Amino acid sequence: MRYSRGATETKIRLEESQPLMSESVASTSRDDIFLLPLASTPPPSTVNRFVGFFDTMMFRCCWNFLRRRRSLHSRTIRVGHGPILGSARSFPPNTVCNQKYNVFTFVPLGFVLTVTLIREAMDDFVRFLRDRELNSEKYEKLTPQGIDYISSSNIKVGDLIIIQKDKRVPADVVFLRTTEKSGASFIRTDQLDGETDWKLRIAVPVTQNLTLDQDIFDLNLEIYAEKPQKDIHDFVGTFKDGSLNVENVLWANTVLASGRVVGVVVYTGRETRSVMNTTLPESKVGLLDIEVNNLTKILFLFVVVLASVMVxxxxxxxxxxxxxxxxxxxxxxxxxxxxxxNLDMAKLFYSWQIGRDHxxxxxxxxxxxIPEELGRISFLLSDKTGTLTMNEMRFKKIHLGTVAFSSDAFExxxxxxxxxxxxxxxxxxxxxKLQTAVEAIALCHNVTPTEENGQISYQAASPDEVALxxxxxxxxxxxxxxxxxSMQLQxxxxxxxxxxxxxxxPFTSETKRMGIIIKDETSDEISLLMKGxxxxxxxxxxxxxxxxxxxxxxxREGLRTLVVAKKVLTIEQLTDFEKHYHQAKMTVxxxxxxxxxxxxxxxxxxQLICLTGVEDRLQEQVTTxxxxxxxxxxxIWMLTGDKLETAICIAKSSGLFSKTDNVHVFGQVQTRIDAHNELNALRRKNDVALVLSGSALNVCLQYYEAEVAExxxxxxxxxxxxCSPEQKAQLVNLLRKYRSPLRVAAVGDGGNDVSMIQAAHAxxxxDAHEGKQASLAADFSIPQFAHICRLLLVHGRYCYKRSCSLSQFVMHRGLIISIMQAIFSCVFYFAxxxxxxxxxxxxxxTVYTMLPVFSLVVDRDVTALNALTYxxxxxxxxxxxxLSYKTFCIWILISIYQGSAIMYGALLVFDSDFIHIVSIxxxxxxxxxxxxxxxxxxTWHWAMLLAQALSLSLYAGSLLLLDNFFDRQFVTTWIFLSKTTAITAVSCFPLYIIKALRRRFSPPSYAKEADDSTSGYWIFVHRIFTFGCYFPTGNCQRSFANNTLCTRCFFLVIIVTAVGMYMVRSGTLQGALVTGQKIAGVHALRHARHILAVVCGLGMGVMAALFLIINVIADFWGPGTVGLPATVPHVSDRFTVKLLPNDQYFPITYSMSACMLTLCHVFWTVLFWDGCHKRGTTSTWWMGICFAVLSHYAMSALSFGNRTKYQIAVICMQGSIVLTNGVISFLVMGVTWPILKQKTKLAFCRLPCIKDWRSESTAVPTFRTENSASDRSNPCHICT
Incomplete structure (x- = not known):
């Protein structure tokens, strides 16, 4: 919208007339251009119609707003030469500017988008570098002419490539030859399936038996391979007149662990098993983000409604x-x-903080x-093997049917x-029989011994086999x-x-068994050995x-069982089996x-040979x-593929089932009626710990899904x-469906836990023995289960609470300034x-409020120790x-109140220039x-103090540098400071009182466990607020001595109090009180806080007395300042003051006030700190604090009467306040009424007879009694 300036009367100066503003607005031919009315002196009848404060105020504001900082001045112009020298001013350029926006208008949105784009670009650039490194990796390509070197990105289907040991397999290849004499090589598949155990791969016999690698080209072989699929445990192919299976294939992104391999490429790029299994999981959105989005939608609707109301x-x-x-x-x-x-940057900080937690x-x-999800977990679904247990198998028992051997009988x-x-x-x-069982266990496995650095280790796909x-x-x-x-036993x-x-x-999860057919070279016996x-x-x-x-x-003993069996085969049985088995292998x-x-x-x-029991020990600190x-x-739910009895045993030994839980075991559930009966039986029980099988779960979910969830x-x-991996994910989805918005977390360590982990909210x-697949697929990776407590209870709490505070303040920051804008528009006729x-x-x-608000990400409502202790x-x-709709409404009300208080306060106290409204x-x-x-x-952190100081300093510098927005002369006056302080006090102090009352009568749960380290902070806030409230009480003048000395003392008080608060916050005193360490000169440790309070109070009392003396000195330089009325008539002589009738006692009364003020600060600090220390332990802890605060303001109010005719009465009332505070303080510090009465009469005559500090009941001085030996030997000269 454009405004044109109104014309001024030529004979009447605008500053000397009473400007008024007409309510009528004239419209021109351009509907978006409005002329503000002329400022003139209206006739008396018009004046009578518009008499009132707000009309006058509105005109002055609009007029000064239109001219900004530029006042209208007369000028003398020499025709053809411009203004005469001496009258030249900075006149506006003769340009037309109808723009509503400038480059700064789009800076906030641009900053938001830029930060997001930079973050995504950096992540993507790192991915680009990693991809380029992999694509440029060199490999040897075997050709009829020799060996060529090609990069990984240039490998094509049908190429013969040579892979060296410890090199990554670049594509899916069929294993043709190896330098290993056995014709087999090991590969590591941890980057493919997460399993760390080596896998054995077998070369094709036809090509393995060739003399040279180039002889492969002479065979003119063809390979048939099935179409690309995801299953990494299966492969179907043929090679000449033989079959190919998964044991003859090296998948891409695996690592060759032994030998040198020649292979032919069958799948490349996105057709490899690795890429086809790299499906992007569902993007997870945290509940806090959803809540913030909903609140943002409400705010957008609020904007539209507010704009509609204004229109x-x-x-x-x-x-x-x-x-x-x-x-x-x-x-x-x-x-x-x-x-x-702000939230994205905060989440990055949370991630960094979690990662560096030692x-x-x-x-x-x-x-x-989603780090905030860790703070709102309601259900935790956990795997058993490798998660609650260590997955370090130990053979504990063997049973032969008639006799069993435990670990103590293995000899x-x-x-x-x-x-x-x-x-x-x-x-x-x-x-x-025992020898047959041991030999069967030693032969029926897929374990390969390997020797590295002179030590023999066993490689197998399962730790159970290694244990056997x-x-x-x-x-x-x-x-x-x-x-x-072949195989050899020593x-x-x-x-x-x-x-x-x-x-x-081999063993598979479908068959749940493995077998081997062997032939004893000594007896030629052919046997089929099975275990499962x-x-x-x-x-x-x-x-x-x-x-x-x-x-x-x-x-029931918590052992994992395996059944070992044997069958002796004849030559005919073996021949028949091999014939049919070969035919089955050749089918596609x-x-x-x-x-x-x-x-x-x-x-x-x-033939049943034996039964083995292997123990999987619990991880450390699982029970706690x-x-x-x-x-x-x-x-907590435990989902495992183990048998029912083992699962129950682990649940009891780990503490998952408490002693008071009623364990209910689901029976055999095969039909709908069975499921109905079991669910009814479960419904009739209380405090139930449920145990059910995967088959029973399937039947129940098929017919009664909602009831099962309930x-x-x-x-x-x-x-x-x-429980199968699919069922684990199914249970997670069940909770997400029927218990939303409760958060579900899943923890596991194996590849069978990936689906459950990806389906959970968190x-x-x-990262354990089974591999890294679960760790890589998870949102958070931990080395052991015990770390989950600190991850959830400490970091989860911090992340959620900090993000809530950050979100609320960012919303409050926009609401309060928009409320001020709305009030401004309402006052000025909805312009x-x-x-x-x-x-x-x-x-x-950005500059003024971003750092303090963002510093909330280091706030802590409770300590980490308390979070784990409680x-x-x-x-x-x-x-x-x-962060709920209730808190959202509260912050809206706070914004409305504060915005209204600031805006109406600024409109009420401004003088004549609109720029003063802006400044204030x-x-x-x-x-x-x-x-x-x-x-x-x-909890204060050094980063918070730095952010507050830096933001305040930047704004203070802006007040002096941005003269286009602020009046530099005005903002450097005490008038500006007093008005700003008064408005700020009105907007903040009621909220401070409400918060204190709410904390007193309805404290949050964490406040009950808080330590005493915050008491110093509240003293700090109390002192600053009290000091700040002094400024608007008097008519502050621009006296050099007064301003300089007062400012220095003000900051000195702040620095001294802040240092004392830091000493308390650092924990030195608290550590002494808790651990029993002694502080030098203090024997009664439980009263050490009183000593510290006396010292701190004495320091602040001296500062207050010094400040009072400065007022007296400043009064001789000009009218009274802080704490003194400005009604004293001054004579022309600068250094003399015309005293009132009772001013001859002025030095005496003020000296007495200074002394009493010093003592009062000592007593107030003792009372205040004692109340803070007793918070939560007694119901009357607040009385001492309230008395100290009220008496503090009473002393301040009485100080205004020292220059009146009632100064004697004022001194008496101040003395009574000092005496009352002193008595209460001494009682608080441990002095009893009899001792106080007895010592009071000696206090003024026995001052030199003060003994050492009391070591039992109090930390105040102990006086000598008249009957003591020391008194008789060394009598007090004052008493005598």
Whole structure:
């Protein structure tokens, strides 16, 4: 909108006339140009119609607003030569400017977008560098002419490439040749499936037997490969007249661990298994972000409603939509466009802070967008093996049906095995049976011994197999050598037994068993050895009456059980099996099903050999961690693929089931009726810990999904055994569906936990023995389960509370200035004119307030120790009260009140220039924001103090430098400071009182556990506020001596108090009180705070007395200043004052006031600190604080009467206040009434007889009594 300046009367000076503003506005032909009315002296009748404060005020504001800082001056112009020298001024340029916006208008939005774009660009640039490094990696390509070197990005399907040891496989290749004599090589697949164990890969026999690598081209071979798919555990292909499976393929992004390999490329680029399995998980959005988005939508609606109301009040016309858009733009600061940047930067800081926490070393934040989710977890779903347990298997027990051997009897096993191999016993003796069992365990596995640096280690896909092989070595049967076709066992008596490996059937999660067909080279016996889960093996072995019972017994002991069986094969059975098995391997369609069917015909009528038990120990501090999480209100579910008995045993030993829980085990559920009955039985119980199987869960969810969600969410703990990875994710989705908005976290360490981790709101992966797949797929990675407590209870709390405070202040920052804009527009006839222009609006949300508001990210409402000591505090976070619609409405009301107080206060106290309104209101706005941040802080940090000081310094410099927006002469006066202080006090002090009362009568839960370190802060705030309130009480003058000395003393008081607050906050005194360390000169440690209070109070009292004396000195230089009325008539002589009738006692009365003020500060500090120290321990702790504050202001009020005729009465009242405070302070410090009465009469005559500090009941001086020996030997000369 454009305004044209009104004309002025030529004969009447505008400053000398009474300017008024007509309410009528004239419209020109351009509907967006309005002429403000002329300023003139209206006739008396018009004056009578417009008499009133607001009319006069509005005209003065509009007129000064239009001319900005430029006043209209007369000028003398020489025709053709411009203004005469001496009258030349800075006249405005003769340009037309109808622009509403300038470059500064778009700086905030540009800053927001720039920060976001830079962050994304940096992340993407790092990805680009990593991709370029991988694509430029050099490999050897085998050609008929020799070897060429090509980069990884130039590899094509059909190329023969050579891969060296410890090199990354660049594409999916078929394994043709290796330099290893066994014809097999190991690969590491941790970057593909997360498993750290080496995998064995076998070269194609046709090409492995060639002499040279170039001989491959002479074979003219063709390879058939199935179409690309995701399954990394299956591959179907053919090679000449042989078959290819997953053991003949090296997947991309695996690492060759042994030998040198030649392979042919079959899949490249996005068709490789690695890329096809790299599906981007669902982007997770935190609940706090959702809540902030909802509040932002409300704020946007509020902007539209407020703009519509302003347009309606202005009056509707044909151009209403233009005014609507103008008001929307004026109130657009309500929409917190900078909130997203602040939250993103805060989340990066949270991630950095979590990563550098030395209490949870090696913790990695892989998703920096949801750290606040850690503070609102209600359900924690955990894997068992490797998560709650260490996944370090130890062989603990072997059962042969009639006898069992535990770890303390393994020496007996060694003797039996040795005697059996010695041939001294019969075939059917007990030692022979035990030797058969040990030998079967030593042969039925997929373990390969490797030697590195002279040490032998075992490589296997499962830690269970390694535990079994190590146990056989312990009892005298060691695995000495193994390759693709043979295996050797080294016996304890020095003998070596060799076996041929005919067929190997690896373990899979579907079959839950593994088998091997071997031939004993000594006896030519062919045997099929099998081991697997009891649920699978029970249907394959011959009838027995002990397997099921012993499996249950071992499970109750917390052992992982495996059933070992054997079947002796004839040559005919082996030949028939090999024939059909080869035919199944050559099929392309459904090859796995055909091979499994052939194998099942062989896996019948097995002889049960033994039952093994392996222990998986609990991780460190699992029991205490689960107890902390339960006390924090988090419900913990354990999801495992292990058997029911083992799961229950681990749940009890780990503390997942408490002693008071009623454990309810779901029975066999196969039909809808079974599910209905079990759910009804569960409904009738209280304090239930539920145990169910995966099969029962499927049936229940099929028919009663909602009921299941309701019932199991009410259980204290849930254990789901025999649970598949899909079912784990299904349970997470069930909670997300029926218990929204409660947050769900999932923690696991294996590849089977990835789906559960990715489905949860917060996925936590443990970097453990099973591999890194879960850790890489998770949002947060920790080295052990015990770290989850600090991650949730401490960092989760901090992240959520800090982000809530940050969000609220960013919203408050935009609301308060928009409320001021709305009031400004309402006062001036709903004009769509901006209150603050250009640079001020940009600097308001960036330079002046960004640092203090952002410093809230280092705030702590409780210490980390208290957060872990009182886990119940975590329950409050799940309710979301820190950022809710209730708190949102409260902050809106606060913004409305403060914006109204600042704006109306500025309009009421301004003089004549509109620029004074800008200066006063904008300064009060900035100071109000800084004070509000300070009032919100729970624990001060050096970064907060730095942010407050830096922002205040920058704004103070702006007041002096930005003369286009501020009147430099005005802002350097005490009038400006007094008016700004008064407005700020009105806007902040009521909120301070409300907060203090609310903390007293309805304190938050964390305040009950807070330490005493904040008491010094409140004294600091109290002193500053009291000192600040002195300024508007008197008519402050521009006296050099007064201003300089007062300012120096003011900052000196602040510095001294801040140092004292830091000493208390640093914990030195608190540490002495808690640990029993002694402070020099103080014997009664529990009264050390009184000593510190006396010292601090004495320092502040001296400062106050000095300030009072400065007032007296300053009074001789000019009218009275702070604490003194300005009504004293002064004579012309600068150094003399005309005294009032009673002013002859003026030096005496003020000297007495100074002394009493010093003593009062000592007593006030003792009372104040004692009340803060007793907070939460007694219901009357607040009385001492209130008495100290009230008496403080009473003394201040009475000081104004020292220059009146009532000065004697004032001195008496001040003395009574000092005496009352002194008595109460001494009682607080431990002096009893009898002692006080007895010593009072001696206090003035026995001052030299003060003894040392009391060591028992108090920390105040102890006086000598008249009956003491020291008194008789050394009598006081005053008494005598």
């Amino acid at each position: 309606a009040m202005k009056g509707l016309d044909k151009n209403w939509y233009r005014y609507l858009m103008r008001f929307i733009l004026l109130f657009s600061y309500i929409i917190p466009i900078s909130l997203r940047v 209490h949870i070393k090696d913790t990695v934040v892989r998703s920096s967008t 007996d096993v060694s003797r039996h095995v040795l005697s059996a191999y010695g041939g001294k016993l019969g075939r059917h003796s007990f030692s022979s 092989v190590r146990w056989t070595e312990q009892v005298g049967v060691r695995l000495a050598q193994r390759d693709l076709t 016996l304890s008596n020095g003998q070596t037994k060799s076996f041929q490996i005919l067929h190997l059937f 889960a009891d649920t699978v093996m029970a249907g394959m072995v011959q009838y027995n009456d002990w397997l099921e019972e012993e499996c249950s017994n071992m499970a 369609i459904d090859r796995s099903e055909h091979m499994a069917a052939v194998l099942r015909r062989l896996e019948t009528d097995l 961690s689960l107890e902390l999480l339960r006390n924090a209100g988090i419900k 019932l199991i969410c009410g259980c204290t703990a849930v254990v789901c055994c025999r 996925g936590i992966g443990i 769509s004119v901006s209150l603050y222009q250009g640079l001020l609006m940009v600097a308001y949300s 886990p119940e505090l975590y329950k409050e976070l799940g309710k979301g009260r820190s 209101s904008f300064t009060a706005l900035i100071v109000t924001e800084l004070i509000m941040v300070a009032l919100t802080i729970h």
